[in-house]
Amino acid sequence: MDESTIRHYFSGDHFANxxxxxxxxxxxxxxxxxxxxxxxxxxxxxxxxxxxxxxLADLAFAVASNSHGQIALGINVSIAYHKGVSSGTLYAEAExxxxxxxxxxxxxxxxxxxxxxxxxxxxxxxxxxETLEQSHQ
Amino acid sequence: MDESTIRHYFSGDHFANxxxxxxxxxxxxxxxxxxxxxxxxxxxxxxxxxxxxxxLADLAFAVASNSHGQIALGINVSIAYHKGVSSGTLYAEAExxxxxxxxxxxxxxxxxxxxxxxxxxxxxxxxxxETLEQSHQ
Amino acid sequence: MDESTIRHYFSGDHFANxxxxxxxxxxxxxxxxxxxxxxxxxxxxxxxxxxxxxxLADLAFAVASNSHGQIALGINVSIAYHKGVSSGTLYAEAExxxxxxxxxxxxxxxxxxxxxxxxxxxxxxxxxxETLEQSHQ
Amino acid sequence: MDESTIRHYFSGDHFANxxxxxxxxxxxxxxxxxxxxxxxxxxxxxxxxxxxxxxLADLAFAVASNSHGQIALGINVSIAYHKGVSSGTLYAEAExxxxxxxxxxxxxxxxxxxxxxxxxxxxxxxxxxETLEQSHQ
Numbered sequence: 001m002d003e004s005t006i007r008h009y010f011s012g013d014h015f016a017n018x019x020x021x022x023x024x025x026x027x028x029x030x031x032x033x034x035x036x037x038x039x040x041x042x043x044x045x046x047x048x049x050x051x052x053x054x055x056l057a058d059l060a061f062a063v064a065s066n067s068h069g070q071i072a073l074g075i076n077v078s079i080a081y082h083k084g085v086s087s088g089t090l091y092a093e094a095e096x097x098x099x100x101x102x103x104x105x106x107x108x109x110x111x112x113x114x115x116x117x118x119x120x121x122x123x124x125x126x127x128x129x130e131t132l133e134q135s136h137q
Numbered sequence: 138m139d140e141s142t143i144r145h146y147f148s149g150d151h152f153a154n155x156x157x158x159x160x161x162x163x164x165x166x167x168x169x170x171x172x173x174x175x176x177x178x179x180x181x182x183x184x185x186x187x188x189x190x191x192x193l194a195d196l197a198f199a200v201a202s203n204s205h206g207q208i209a210l211g212i213n214v215s216i217a218y219h220k221g222v223s224s225g226t227l228y229a230e231a232e233x234x235x236x237x238x239x240x241x242x243x244x245x246x247x248x249x250x251x252x253x254x255x256x257x258x259x260x261x262x263x264x265x266x267e268t269l270e271q272s273h274q
Numbered sequence: 275m276d277e278s279t280i281r282h283y284f285s286g287d288h289f290a291n292x293x294x295x296x297x298x299x300x301x302x303x304x305x306x307x308x309x310x311x312x313x314x315x316x317x318x319x320x321x322x323x324x325x326x327x328x329x330l331a332d333l334a335f336a337v338a339s340n341s342h343g344q345i346a347l348g349i350n351v352s353i354a355y356h357k358g359v360s361s362g363t364l365y366a367e368a369e370x371x372x373x374x375x376x377x378x379x380x381x382x383x384x385x386x387x388x389x390x391x392x393x394x395x396x397x398x399x400x401x402x403x404e405t406l407e408q409s410h411q
Numbered sequence: 412m413d414e415s416t417i418r419h420y421f422s423g424d425h426f427a428n429x430x431x432x433x434x435x436x437x438x439x440x441x442x443x444x445x446x447x448x449x450x451x452x453x454x455x456x457x458x459x460x461x462x463x464x465x466x467l468a469d470l471a472f473a474v475a476s477n478s479h480g481q482i483a484l485g486i487n488v489s490i491a492y493h494k495g496v497s498s499g500t501l502y503a504e505a506e507x508x509x510x511x512x513x514x515x516x517x518x519x520x521x522x523x524x525x526x527x528x529x530x531x532x533x534x535x536x537x538x539x540x541e542t543l544e545q546s547h548q
Contacts, residue, residue, distance in 0.1 A: 009181055010181055011181075012181040013180050013181045014176050014177050014178070014180070014181075014186075015177060015179060015180060015188055016180075016186070016188075018177040019188075039151050040151055040152060041152055043150050043151070043199070044146055044148075044149040044150045045272055049150070049151075049153070049192070049195070050195050050211050050214070051152055051156075051191055051192030051196075054188055054192070054214075055186070055188030055192065058187050058191070062180070062187075073218075073221075075218055075350070075398060076215070076216070076217050076350035076352075076491070077187070077191075077215070077216050078214070078350075078533060079213070079214050079215075080516045080533060081210070081211055081212055081213070082508075082509035082516060084210075097493075097531055098491070098494070098528055103349060103493075105491045105531060109508075120508055120509065122489060122531060122533050124349060124350050124491050126376065126377065126400075212486075212514060212535060213489075213535050215352030215396060215487075215489055217350070217372070217379045217396060219374070219377075219379060220374070234356075234383075234394055235354070235356035237356070237357070242394060246371075254371060254372055257372065257381070257396060259354060259394060261487050263514065263537075283455055284455055285455075287460070288450050288451055288452070288455075289451060289452055289460035290454075290460070290462075313425050314429040315425070315426055316425045316426060317425070317426060317473070318420055318422075318423040318424045323424070323426035323469070324473075324485050324488070325426055325462065325466030325469045325470075326466075328462055328466070328488075329460070329462030329463075329465070332460070332461050333462075336454070348461050348492055349491065350490070350491050350492070351461070352488070352489040352490075353489075354486065355485055355487070358484075409456055
């Protein structure tokens with residue numbers, strides 16, 4: 001599936017757009033996204049919310065797992081948080097680590113502009129027979 | 138720690154507020170929150186985003202784990218998604234399943250207005266010596 | 275599927291037998307197993323190994339998820355360890371928390387003879403079309 | 412901490428020894444272990460048990476996380492299973508992905524003799540002040 005079709009598909013992701021998450025690169029089984037931190041992403045003590053970090057990683061996970069053109073639904077995610085931040089830019093990079101017709105697994109590394117690892121996300125999808133194009137008709 | 142202090146502390150959670158997450162009940166080691174689904178919570182195919190479900194559960198997790206008054210930081214979360222929804226109201230209910238001076242673990246059930254279980258979240262916190270009051274000074 | 279067929283099926287689990295894991299109760303979507311701790315289950319400092327606790331919970335998970343008669347394969351597990359022990363009896367109790375034709379999720383509580391929660395295990399299976407009987411032919 | 416001290420410490424791991432798990436390499440924050448599959452590792456349908464794969468990965472995790480000399484206790488693990496096997500040799504390789512005085516996180520890749528990834532394990536430890544030497548006195 002070509003990159004512009006995937007970009008088009010994910011351009012309608014209201015939640016990612018509402019949070020200011022931006023899709024950077026796409027490849028087969030891979031994706032990279034970023035988030036410029038502002039006040040809406042913070043918790044009550046001025047640290048980026050775990051849910052905002054999750055959402056960024058989740059977009060990279062969704063794009064990477066749907067990049068083959070077949071609809072992929074997240075069924076399990078595990079995230080470990082290593083370090084808190086309160087400003088700057090966050091990056092999430094998804095890599096495919098296992099893949100079969102029904103299931104695939106991805107690791108997503110979340111880092112900041114100094115390339116420190118802030119969180120580690122591992123997610124598994126269930127792959128439907130349906131393609132992205134079919135889901136949009 | 139009394140409920141009004143915890144409510145006050147979490148009323149400044151920018152991310153939860155921005156998403157429209159509402160804190161319902163609080164108790165020792167327990168919390169319940171809700172989210173009325175609207176367009177900003179949806180992904181590109183009109184289903185509530187996994188990140189929005191996570192964020193709702195994460196608030197219940199944060200409130201329950203900080204309810205003892207000592208600062209608790211989420212270090213690991215695992216979430217399993219069971220069923221997608223596109224409208225209605227989501228609820229997250231957090232329960233403490235293990236607790237010691239340094240670490241505590243919570244299970245959060247995410248359900249809809251018909252009480253169907255949509256996702257299951259299990260999270261562990263590291264408990265600092267610092268209290269919520271100290272963190273606000 | 276009746277209980278004796280499931281018991282028969284799991285009686286050939288070499289790994290569980292080798293570790294001394296014993297299957298107690300079986301029901302639809304439920305199972306309970308136990309392990310009497312002895313030296314082979316300990317790590318280098320005399321505490322029950324995380325892998326032994328996992329194995330006990332994993333058997334309860336396997337029995338509960340296969341109890342409907344359709345083959346179920348574990349695809350994701352998350353375990354949180356709360357308290358170490360070095361002697362006594364361990365119990366694992368599996369409960370089904372979500373279920374559809376393709377996927378199902380279980381929570382397994384691991385406790386000791388004083389009913390303290392020692393670890394919490396959450397697992398998801400992929401359900402094949404094949405039944406247990408077919409897999410044994 | 413030098414390698415021979417760590418090897419000595421883990422040579423007394425009854426559970427790993429009972430399963431035939433063998434420690435290969437050790438480095439700062441790293442470890443590699445192997446398991447030659449035989450009948451005791453199989454489940455009722457002749458496939459290596461998820462608990463045996465977990466146990467192998469768990470040893471690599473324990474050695475890597477204790478390699479700095481400070482006692483490290485596993486508090487959370489998430490494992491995704493990608494492919495089943497019934498014979499051959501399994502390898503687990505642990506890598507440190509985050510580290511601070513109190514907490515550290517590791518990724519462990521489980522593969523077979525053909526270097527196929529069979530499972531992916533992500534684990535977090537709580538690091539005590541106590542050292543391995545102190546725990547053995």
